[in-house]
Amino acid sequence: MRTTTFRKTTAVVAAAFLACFAAVADAKPSGNWRIKFDGRSDNEGVLVLRLAPIEGGGDPVEVETKIPSGTSENNAAELVSGSLKAVLGEKNYRIGTDDGEDVVIRIRGKSKKFELTMVSTTLTGLSIKVKHN
Numbered sequence: 001m002r003t004t005t006f007r008k009t010t011a012v013v014a015a016a017f018l019a020c021f022a023a024v025a026d027a028k029p030s031g032n033w034r035i036k037f038d039g040r041s042d043n044e045g046v047l048v049l050r051l052a053p054i055e056g057g058g059d060p061v062e063v064e065t066k067i068p069s070g071t072s073e074n075n076a077a078e079l080v081s082g083s084l085k086a087v088l089g090e091k092n093y094r095i096g097t098d099d100g101e102d103v104v105i106r107i108r109g110k111s112k113k114f115e116l117t118m119v120s121t122t123l124t125g126l127s128i129k130v131k132h133n
Contacts, residue, residue: 029054029113032133035080035103037073042125044069047080049130050119051088051105055112063087067123073101076126104133 035049045067052060065083067076077097084095084105092111098104105116118130 028132029115030132031107031111031113033105033114033116034098034131034133035077035105035116036127036129036131037076037080037101037103038127038129039073039125041067041069041071041076041123043123045121045123047121047123047128048119049080049084050115050117052115052117053112054114058112061087062119067126071126073126076128077101077103106133 047065047067049063049065050060051063052058063080063083065080067079071079074097077100081095081097081103084093084103088095090108092108094104094106094108096104107113116130118128121128
């Protein structure tokens with residue numbers, strides 16, 4: 001009985017690890033990203049995004065946004081846009097909302113391309129997708 005439980009647990013952990021690795025491996029550098037929100041948050045939670053400059057180095061930056069329960073897609077986009085502006089500033093990035101429920105991040109001038117990934121979220125009910133624009 002214990003051997004079966006151990007095997008199942010190991011399989012679940014391995015699958016989760018591979019899924020995380022695949023999400024990071026799929027990210028490609030770009031100067032133009034979009035974060036799409038859909039729905040409404042069922043719970044209070046946290047969204048963590050990582051912006052990692054590719055060309056010319058630079059340290060990755062993680063941006064954490066707290067989102068209250070019942071937050072609509074438009075309000076979630078506003079909260080995330082505000083968090084990104086507060087952490088990244090607006091010298092190298094143009095950050096704003098588009099169509100209410102999307103956050104768009106673009107490089108300014110000769111800023112370097114970057115990867116944007118969703119590190120984690122504890123939110124349910126609110127769909128969040130990160131993609132090249």
